[in-house]
Amino acid sequence: MLKRTVYCGELRAEHEGREVVLCGWVHKTRDMGHLVFVDVRDREGLAQIVFQSDRPELVEEAKKLRNEFVVGVRGLVRRRSAVNKDLPTGEVEVEAVELRVFAASKVPPFVIADPPQASEELRLKYRYLDLRRPKMQRHIRLRHEASLAVRNYMSRNGFLEIETPIMANPTPEGARDYLVPSRIHKGRFYALPQSPQQFKQTLMISGFDRYFQIVRCFRDEDLRADRQPEFTQIDIEMSFIEREEFFALNEGLMEAVFALTGRKLARPFPRLPYAEAMEKYGSDKPDLRVPLEMLDLTAVGRDGSSDVLKAAIAAGGELKGLLVPGAGTLSRSRLDKLGDKAKALGAKGLVWIRKQDGWKSSLKLADADFEKIWAALGGADADLALLVADKKATALKALGEIRRTWPMEDAARWANLEFCWVTDFPLFEWSEEEKRFVSMHHPFTSPHEDDMGLLETSPGKVRAKAYDLILNGVEVGGGSIRIHDMALQRRVFRSLGLADSETEEKFGYFLEALSYGAPPHGGIAFGFDRLVMLLAGEESIREVIPFPKTTSALDLMTGSPSAVSDRQLDDLGLKLK
RNA sequence: GGGGUCGUAGUUCAGUUGGUUAGAACGCCGGCCUGUCACGCCGGAGGUCGCGAGUUCGAGUCUCGUCGGCCCCGCCA
Numbered sequence: 001m002l003k004r005t006v007y008c009g010e011l012r013a014e015h016e017g018r019e020v021v022l023c024g025w026v027h028k029t030r031d032m033g034h035l036v037f038v039d040v041r042d043r044e045g046l047a048q049i050v051f052q053s054d055r056p057e058l059v060e061e062a063k064k065l066r067n068e069f070v071v072g073v074r075g076l077v078r079r080r081s082a083v084n085k086d087l088p089t090g091e092v093e094v095e096a097v098e099l100r101v102f103a104a105s106k107v108p109p110f111v112i113a114d115p116p117q118a119s120e121e122l123r124l125k126y127r128y129l130d131l132r133r134p135k136m137q138r139h140i141r142l143r144h145e146a147s148l149a150v151r152n153y154m155s156r157n158g159f160l161e162i163e164t165p166i167m168a169n170p171t172p173e174g175a176r177d178y179l180v181p182s183r184i185h186k187g188r189f190y191a192l193p194q195s196p197q198q199f200k201q202t203l204m205i206s207g208f209d210r211y212f213q214i215v216r217c218f219r220d221e222d223l224r225a226d227r228q229p230e231f232t233q234i235d236i237e238m239s240f241i242e243r244e245e246f247f248a249l250n251e252g253l254m255e256a257v258f259a260l261t262g263r264k265l266a267r268p269f270p271r272l273p274y275a276e277a278m279e280k281y282g283s284d285k286p287d288l289r290v291p292l293e294m295l296d297l298t299a300v301g302r303d304g305s306s307d308v309l310k311a312a313i314a315a316g317g318e319l320k321g322l323l324v325p326g327a328g329t330l331s332r333s334r335l336d337k338l339g340d341k342a343k344a345l346g347a348k349g350l351v352w353i354r355k356q357d358g359w360k361s362s363l364k365l366a367d368a369d370f371e372k373i374w375a376a377l378g379g380a381d382a383d384l385a386l387l388v389a390d391k392k393a394t395a396l397k398a399l400g401e402i403r404r405t406w407p408m409e410d411a412a413r414w415a416n417l418e419f420c421w422v423t424d425f426p427l428f429e430w431s432e433e434e435k436r437f438v439s440m441h442h443p444f445t446s447p448h449e450d451d452m453g454l455l456e457t458s459p460g461k462v463r464a465k466a467y468d469l470i471l472n473g474v475e476v477g478g479g480s481i482r483i484h485d486m487a488l489q490r491r492v493f494r495s496l497g498l499a500d501s502e503t504e505e506k507f508g509y510f511l512e513a514l515s516y517g518a519p520p521h522g523g524i525a526f527g528f529d530r531l532v533m534l535l536a537g538e539e540s541i542r543e544v545i546p547f548p549k550t551t552s553a554l555d556l557m558t559g560s561p562s563a564v565s566d567r568q569l570d571d572l573g574l575k576l577k
Numbered sequence: 578g579g580g581g582u583c584g585u586a587g588u589u590c591a592g593u594u595g596g597u598u599a600g601a602a603c604g605c606c607g608g609c610c611u612g613u614c615a616c617g618c619c620g621g622a623g624g625u626c627g628c629g630a631g632u633u634c635g636a637g638u639c640u641c642g643u644c645g646g647c648c649c650c651g652c653c654a
Contacts, residue, residue, distance in 0.1 A: 028614080028615095030612095030613045030614065030616055031610085031613095031616090032610060032611055032612070032613060032616080032617095033609070033610040033611065034610080034611045035610090035611040035612065035613080036613095037612080037613050037614065037616090039614075046614095048613085048614070050612080050613090052611075052612095053611065066605095067604090080612085080614095081612060082612070082613085082614090084613095084614055086614085087614080090614085107587070107604080107605060108587090108604095109587060109588070110587085110588055110589090110604085111588080111603080111604065117588060117589055117603070117604090118588065118589080119583095119584090119588085119589085119646070119647090120646065120647070121584090121645075121646045121647085122588080122646095124646085171654070172654090173654045174653085174654030175652080175653050175654070176652085176653085194653095194654075195654085197654085219653060220653095221652055221653040222578095222651085222652060222653075223653095224648085224649085224653085225647090225648075225649095227653065344580085344581095344649090344650085345650085346650090438654075439654050440654080441654065442654035443654070444654090445654090540647095550645085550646065550647085551646075551647065551648085552645080552646085554645085556645090556646090
């Protein structure tokens with residue numbers, strides 16, 4: 001057995017004259033006849049091996065090598081006659097004196113190279129080959145380094161990493177659970193945790209004070225570029241905290257993580273109340289790199305000349321405006337496309353206004369109205385104004401989406417890291433489906449002190465001590481100050497329309513635990529996959545998860561999920577419908 | 578659950594208004610080549626056009642269904 005003495009990617013000029021052994025995969029061969037070059041790849045990079053005519057039997061062996069063969073090579077490191085500047089190892093090469101083929105390989109379905117010349121479908125089916133690509137190797141390593149940075153930072157700050165059960169109880173609120181049938185107790189089920197929420201709060205009650213965990217969570221909902229059915233959280237909980245102090249701790253964590261890519265963060269991160277975020281950006285996760293803000297123009301519309309706007313406002317709607325500087329020259333077809341987008345998001349229409357040789361607009365308005373709108377938005381001649389009159393939420397969403405996806409020309413700004421804390425979320429939101437209020441965050445979130453009186457009278461107006469951490473329009477974390485008083489916890493459950501008996505059944509142990517001296521506490525959970533995605537500059541978490549699932553929750557490599565035998569079902573007391 | 582988009586050689590794609598033998602590049606195979614690194618040159622093999630129905634004299638192309646990839650809405654305490 002040839003034992004590796006150095007990684008291919010670590011070969012440097014300083015190794016000149018030494019005998020080394022490299023182990024790795026054949027990346028590429030260049031056969032010159034009496035001279036053969038072979039690039040060998042391992043997890044650190046590429047090295048060039050040269051087989052030359054003073055060892056004709058070795059040259060013959062080398063000619064038989066094909067891509068992705070696994071080889072060991074013993075040889076002498078020497079300087080190249082011509083340096084390859086594109087390769088970190090490009091100053092040297094290894095003159096082979098011994099070659100061992102550990103394993104041959106079939107011709108791979110795609111060439112292992114960056115960028116891959118293969119569809120994502122094929123990459124996922126042959127993930128073990130895709131993961132050989134240098135870029136994927138970097139991503140997986142970055143993931144490791146990020147988890148190390150988290151563990152070091154948290155430990156340094158007095159937090160203990162504590163494991164919690166993967167087989168837990170189903171959660172009545174929130175996402176759909178993945179269920180695990182119990183063989184011993186037929187007809188009963190464990191659920192994979194959507195998060196370790198109750199366990200980490202229980203740990204606070206147990207006195208562990210500062211807890212964290214890098215932990216897998218499971219939610220049986222539809223997938224997206226940033227959502228997988230199983231994902232990893234950095235879960236944190238802490239007792240005796242105040243919000244600001246806790247924010248600072250978490251900002252420090254982000255600092256430690258982003259230091260991995262040499263990025264410095266501006267601290268403290270801006271704080272943005274939920275209501276303001278919605279008003280200005282039409283989103284609870286605004287991308288602050290986009291320098292556009294919405295404005296309310298309802299008063300202008302109500303008193304104005306347009307029956308269309310008046311009718312929309314009279315029906316309980318609002319008029320929202322977005323000024324886009326310098327976009328006054330946009331073509332009609334582009335404007336129409338924006339209108340289509342607004343309609344796709346549920347708005348009845350999109351009004352555009354520009355000021356070139358007089359007012360131009362998709363809606364007839366009196367000049368006085370144009371003047372008022374323009375003044376309110378602070379428009380200049382080259383600008384474009386976009387307006388939506390509709391139900392408030394619809395108008396904000398439609399314009400907010402146009403804002404979010406506005407093509408940014410300022411590349412430097414696009415490279416910024418714009419963090420912000422979105423705070424003061426509503427405690428509840430109305431569920432049309434269930435005809436009741438449901439928790440916007442989760443039912444253990446503490447209401448704002450000032451709004452306690454509204455819990456029974458107008459639950460929709462109660463603000464929560466909940467917060468999300470947003471980075472460039474991506475929700476990277478969310479948490480809250482929790483309820484640590486049993487009586488208040490019961491009140492919140494009642495506001496959710498849960499009967500005491502029901503609460504007892506579903507949260508019984510936890511309510512009892514709260515009555516044995518629960519410290520004030522709160523916490524947060526970060527989406528670890530999303531953080532690593534942003535660190536890597538990727539737009540899908542699949543790029544930083546070794547074995548992800550497709551948007552239909554299939555694992556194309558293993559074929560999971562799969563059918564099970566009748567025997568297995570029988571053991572569990574289950575029958576398929 | 579809904580909308581959009583894609584599916585043609587091993588791979589990435591092209592393929593006109595439905596019309597002869599479905600093309601290109603890369604990869605692969607064989608040959609040549611002593612300094613290549615996107616090696617080069619010569620030659621070659623390789624196709625259930627995702628699957629199933631339908632329309633038609635004739636379907637890669639049109640219609641319907643279905644499976645799969647991706648994006649989005651709903652959903653995601």
